[in-house]
Amino acid sequence: xxxxxxxxxxxxxxxxxxxxxxxxxxxxxxxxxxxxxxxxxxxxxxxxxxxxxxxxxxxxxxxxxxxxxxxxxxxxxxxxxxxxxxxxxxxxxxxxxxxxxxxxxxxxxxxxxxxxxxxxxxxxxxxxxxxxxxxxxxxxxxxxxxxxxxxxxxxxxxxxxxxxxxxxxxxxxxxxxxxxxxxxxxxxxxxxxxxxxxxxxxxxxx
Amino acid sequence: xxxxxxxxxxxxxxxxxxxxxxxxxxxxxxxxxxxxxxxxxxxxxxxxxxxxxxxxxxxxxxxxxxxxxxxxxxxxxxxxxxxxxxxxxxxxxxxxxxxxxxxxxxxxxxxxxxxxxxxxxxxxxxxxxxxxxxxxxxxxxxxxxxxxxxxxxxxxxxxxxxxxxxxxxxxxxxxxxxxxxxxxxxxxxxxxxxxxxxxxxxxxxxxxxxxxxxxxxxxxxxxxxxxxxxxxxxxxxxxxxxxxxxxxxxxxxxxxxxxxxxxxxxxxxxxxxxxxxxxxxxxxxxxxxxxxxxxxxxxxxxxxxxxxxxxxxxxxxxxxxxxxxxxxxxxxxxxxxxxxxxxxxxxxxxxxxxxxxxxxxxxxxxxxxxxxxxxxxxxxxxxxxxxxxxxxxxxxxxxxxxxxxxxxxxxxxxxxxxxxxxxxxxxxxxxxxxxxxxxxxxxxxxxxxxxxxxxxxxxxxxxxxxxxxxxxxxxxxxxxxxxxxxxxxxxxxxxxxxxxxxxxxxxxxxxxxxxxxxxxxxxxx
Numbered sequence: 075x076x077x078x079x080x081x082x083x084x085x086x087x088x089x090x091x092x093x094x095x096x097x098x099x100x101x102x103x104x105x106x107x108x109x110x111x112x113x114x115x116x117x118x119x120x121x122x123x124x125x126x127x128x129x130x131x132x133x134x135x136x137x138x139x140x141x142x143x144x145x146x147x148x149x150x151x152x153x154x155x156x157x158x159x160x161x162x163x164x165x166x167x168x169x170x171x172x173x174x175x176x177x178x179x180x181x182x183x184x185x186x187x188x189x190x191x192x193x194x195x196x197x198x199x200x201x202x203x204x205x206x207x208x209x210x211x212x213x214x215x216x217x218x219x220x221x222x223x224x225x226x227x228x229x230x231x232x233x234x235x236x237x238x239x240x241x242x243x244x245x246x247x248x249x250x251x252x253x254x255x256x257x258x259x260x261x262x263x264x265x266x267x268x269x270x271x272x273x274x275x276x277x278x279x280x
Numbered sequence: 281x282x283x284x285x286x287x288x289x290x291x292x293x294x295x296x297x298x299x300x301x302x303x304x305x306x307x308x309x310x311x312x313x314x315x316x317x318x319x320x321x322x323x324x325x326x327x328x329x330x331x332x333x334x335x336x337x338x339x340x341x342x343x344x345x346x347x348x349x350x351x352x353x354x355x356x357x358x359x360x361x362x363x364x365x366x367x368x369x370x371x372x373x374x375x376x377x378x379x380x381x382x383x384x385x386x387x388x389x390x391x392x393x394x395x396x397x398x399x400x401x402x403x404x405x406x407x408x409x410x411x412x413x414x415x416x417x418x419x420x421x422x423x424x425x426x427x428x429x430x431x432x433x434x435x436x437x438x439x440x441x442x443x444x445x446x447x448x449x450x451x452x453x454x455x456x457x458x459x460x461x462x463x464x465x466x467x468x469x470x471x472x473x474x475x476x477x478x479x480x481x482x483x484x485x486x487x488x489x490x491x492x493x494x495x496x497x498x499x500x501x502x503x504x505x506x507x508x509x510x511x512x513x514x515x516x517x518x519x520x521x522x523x524x525x526x527x528x529x530x531x532x533x534x535x536x537x538x539x540x541x542x543x544x545x546x547x548x549x550x551x552x553x554x555x556x557x558x559x560x561x562x563x564x565x566x567x568x569x570x571x572x573x574x575x576x577x578x579x580x581x582x583x584x585x586x587x588x589x590x591x592x593x594x595x596x597x598x599x600x601x602x603x604x605x606x607x608x609x610x611x612x613x614x615x616x617x618x619x620x621x622x623x624x625x626x627x628x629x630x631x632x633x634x635x636x637x638x639x640x641x642x643x644x645x646x647x648x649x650x651x652x653x654x655x656x657x658x659x660x661x662x663x664x665x666x667x668x669x670x671x672x673x674x675x676x677x678x679x680x681x682x683x684x685x686x687x688x689x690x691x692x693x694x695x696x697x698x699x700x701x702x703x704x705x706x707x708x709x710x711x712x713x714x715x716x717x718x719x720x721x722x723x724x725x726x727x728x729x730x731x732x733x734x735x736x737x738x739x740x741x742x743x744x745x746x747x748x749x750x751x752x753x754x755x756x757x758x759x760x761x762x763x764x765x766x767x768x769x770x771x772x773x774x775x776x777x778x779x780x781x782x783x784x785x786x787x788x789x790x791x792x793x794x795x796x797x798x799x800x801x802x803x804x805x
Contacts, residue, residue, distance in 0.1 A: 101313055240315060245318070245319035246322040248323055260306070
């Protein structure tokens with residue numbers, strides 16, 4: 075995967091800086107690991123003045139408010155200004171009880187465009203994929219979606235982190251997920267994913 | 281970080297080790313996050329499919345009987361712990377060959393991870409077990425501690441009871457002696473004035489009040505001593521009416537009797553049963569502040585075993601005292617017979633405890649039924665007597681004349697005065713002693729003078745001195761064989777119940793009136 079190395083962003087969970095528009099997979103073991111990652115990612119984005127979005131399946135607004143307050147960030151201000159948005163994962167991913175990669179990709183593209191129009195230096199998004207996708211209509215297109223996200227980010231460089239619960243997805247699915255994410259967050263570090271298959275190749279094999 | 285681009289990305293065909301090594305290392309890291317064995321096996325099997333030359337990967341818990349030459353078996357073993365094996369079906373053994381060693385190392389690391397997880401799980405299980413055991417033990421300790429607290433409280437109550445018993449006994453003994461004096465002189469005074477005079481009426485009323493004081497003292501003495509009842513066969517109905525009417529005199533509560541005409545004879549201590557009836561009736565009256573009627577019934581009852589707990593099968597007289605008062609809260613009923621338990625402000629909490637003790641010593645049973653707002657019923661069961669009641673002479677002897685010399689020994693001067701007065705009126709010569717030694721001195725002197733005593737009356741309890749029993753023993757050792765009567769304020773003293781077992785010819789309870797003294801002397805004659 076190639077990235078625009080001109081614009082570097084801080085991810086929050088590592089000291090290193092990365093080009094904007096990277097696509098990272100985070101397979102977490104427990105809720106603490108999940109919360110730790112998304113809090114760091116969101117706060118570093120807000121501190122950098124980026125437009126930041128978070129898809130969560132739990133009501134985490136209170137947690138976010140408390141964590142923001144510790145750092146002197148007023149949650150309500152960020153939400154009202156549009157710098158931060160919190161959405162329910164189900165409503166975003168599974169609207170009308172189906173998963174449509176095209177709808178999601180359009181949302182992502184629009185999100186980036188809006189951030190540029192609003193004058194943000196960059197945009198980022200972090201969201202948890204729900205295990206319900208296995209049962210929902212269109213759920214089998216998950217890997218296709220993730221591969222297409224990698225493609226989209228080349229032209230719409232939103233720094234994206236996808237979180238997957240190791241308890242909720244079986245081992246085979248997790249291995250497949252690795253193949254469509256160029257980078258991985260593991261043990262506090264971001265590494266190149268040796269299992270990654272370039273999206274063009276992956277989509278061609280479907 | 282060195283960001284890789286398309287052109288610098290390692291080609292897995294050109295550099296056999298690097299990409300595969302990277303994959304294997306990443307897999308190892310992710311394995312730690314996967315929750316279960318099944319997920320791990322799936323993950324590994326899917327991941328190893330990317331190894332060049334590998335066509336299929338499967339996991340097996342058990343060794344396989346035979347392996348094709350195009351297959352490879354990779355054991356997951358560490359520290360002799362076997363975690364199964366991976367079976368690789370190869371599409372190209374030559375392509376696979378450079379990666380075989382990497383895979384063996386990888387499998388070893390996987391076995392290490394699985395073994396660590398197994399040990400961690402065991403520790404967690406032990407921890408859970410330990411926590412459960414601790415919780416169980418804590419509960420056991422808490423329950424045992426609560427039991428201990430209950431037992432301790434009981435013991436403290438018992439000790440308190442004993443202390444109060446000792447104190448009560450001491451006070452009651454002295455008080456009883458004083459009452460005996462009042463009793464005796466009231467009796468003498470009433471005998472020495474005209475039966476129609478106003479003075480006679482006043483004296484009779486004073487005797488009644490004194491009698492109630494005597495009863496109270498007796499209750500305290502019974503409670504403090506808790507001794508054997510002086511059982512005599514009788515008809516319970518006779519004392520039921522008297523005690524109930526007396527207890528309710530002057531109150532706004534009436535009493536209605538339903539006593540079977542053919543009521544069986546039972547063995548009981550009249551004084552103690554009087555106390556019990558008094559307690560029950562007074563309690564019923566207190567529960568009926570707005571007035572009403574207490575119903576007392578008495579009937580013959582044959583009980584099967586376990587009809588009433590603690591009572592064996594047999595024939596009983598069943599007495600019921602029924603009130604329509606406030607009733608007792610259900611949670612308090614079980615405590616009703618506990619010493620010091622009372623719901624009455626200022627109540628001693630001894631009445632029902634004493635009643636319970638008395639009934640149990642009568643080999644009977646006492647029970648209660650009550651509900652708030654529905655009144656209370658006490659049931660008393662007394663065993664039927666083996667004896668048939670013979671009709672007594674119409675009236676006990678009103679007069680007695682005698683002669684002879686009587687020695688009365690008591691530590692209370694007033695009682696000695698009373699006894700002397702009564703006996704001298706009857707015609708006896710009386711000498712008195714305040715303790716056993718003095719009595720023995722007089723006995724010896726009179727015997728030596730050739731004018732021995734005809735009868736002695738010894739108080740059983742002489743504080744700080746020789747009591748009745750010791751005096752009797754010594755007297756016999758002196759060769760003096762005159763009959764001796766035991767007397768005591770403790771009606772429950774076993775000597776009083778069975779004086780003959782202790783060498784006495786009879787017993788008389790203090791305070792006694794001249795009528796009782798006359799009856800005694802007539803019996804001895």
